[in-house]
Amino acid sequence: MQRTLILTLAVCALLASAIYAFADIPRPKSTPVEGKTILYSGLTVTSDPKAYEARLQISQGTLKHLQDAAANSGDGGSMMQRVMHSSTRTIMAGTFMFLAISFAGIWFARSAERRNSKAIAAVFLVAMVLGLATVIVRANAGPPGYIRWQNLPQSLKDGKETTGGVQVELVPGDDNIKLIIPLRKTKGPGEE
């Protein structure tokens, strides 16, 4: 009887220490999961000195788009994201592009004898126009998104609106809604 009691106490003490030890195990570090962009929309940040709570206003149309995008987000991201995350496919696509350009060159060289110089000049002209158009379009690209948010602190102080683009991301967990503003540190006058 005494032996059984001692044994039971020992087991209980062991279990209690196990629980205590287990409770003392540091919480495993959760690896940050990258959010998945499902929608690109616009965002306006403004202040309201009379309001008591922060408010998030979403139009019905945007909410519907958001629901649709969330419902269809199971395919692993956009095509570009999927390609970027697949080295095999990128390598294969690059190899075939290389082959395409190489064989196009061979074909062009082979058939150059049969073509007149006007046709060759026309091909080069079209290529140049396309190249120039690409440069112009690229040069005409809008400013990066963070530029629009640069005046946010000052605008908030002044009670003005600031509008810019926003990517809606789905992240795992049940945390609060988080708004990440791309603010760059601006160097003051005389700062190096």
Next chain:
Amino acid sequence: MAQTLVCGKAEKVIHRLKSGPLTGGNACITCMERAEKINVAVWHGPRARTRTRVNAKAFAAILIGSACVSAALASWLPLQVSIVSVFLFAGPHNWFEARYFLMRLPARFGRSRNFFIVAFAGIGLLTLAYVSLPALYYANVWSGANWPNAIATWNTLMILWISALVLMRGKQKANRDWFWVLPIAFALCAGNWLAPELFSLAIVYLHPMVALWFLDRHLRRAKPEWLKTYRRCLALLPLLLVGILWQLSRTASLADDNGLFWRITQHAGADLLPNVSSHMLVSTHVFLELLHYGVWIVALPLIGASGAIWSLKSIPVASHSRGFPKLIEAILVCGLFVVVVLWFGFSANYTLTRDVYFAVAMAHVLAEAPFLLRMI
């Protein structure tokens, strides 16, 4: 006109060969080669025109009417029309297509032997690989994550196979350098590896239009005076397509709340293009499929392309003195049996039969490539 010229040319060459010695061995060989190139068996004689069942105006009216009715039905009831059209026409159109291909098959391959070996080997192996892809997936041989790579590999093999056929066909034609097909093929391969699923979807939408190309090539040979009318009618196709896209682009997506409807919307690309209305996608696909069926089942038989469907006389492999009439007869009868089995299958379990059909039907998609090339 074209037939008369070709037949006349053949007769002249044969007459020259019979009538006397030619100057030099090379000239004789050239004449023999020219005679061999002319595939007299697959050409109808002057009787072909008289055999036509309709005139050009009626033909154009039927084309335009069919296209408009198809567009209206596909836009109005896309899912229902898809189910009914596949049930009714999937099997028969394959049978008509197979018969047409047999008709285009020369009795003796001659210099085209290698072309046909590559063609049939490609059709067999690619179909086998295509059918085994889902089987291997369900057998857990690979995970779903590798699915795009498997699809991309299959698409690459298909592109390279078609390129090889184009090059071989180009070599058979004098004064034609079809080397340009290689850079295009490699560029297509690159695009395919960037987005394999979208490339496969493009095949789904482009395949029905190949039938229109067949009809064009056939008219050019058999009824050249109708070609202009036909091409004018073809101008209606982009208009109808733009009309469908414009009308349905803002419609709500179709309710794919059961397995069958889900399969139909997925087949049309609803999963790959989530921001596009599935109603528009399914309607466009069904419209193109209806045109495809119409060409093989109505248009080509209407212009006398296949003669009486039960007759083997228009099939060179069967009618030739050294042909295989029994084998061809058996193939056609077995084909009819498969059509009836498909109908029973659709009646018993439509969803499963549809899945099986679209997997196996890849064979007829592939078979169109070599036979179309033979007509170019």
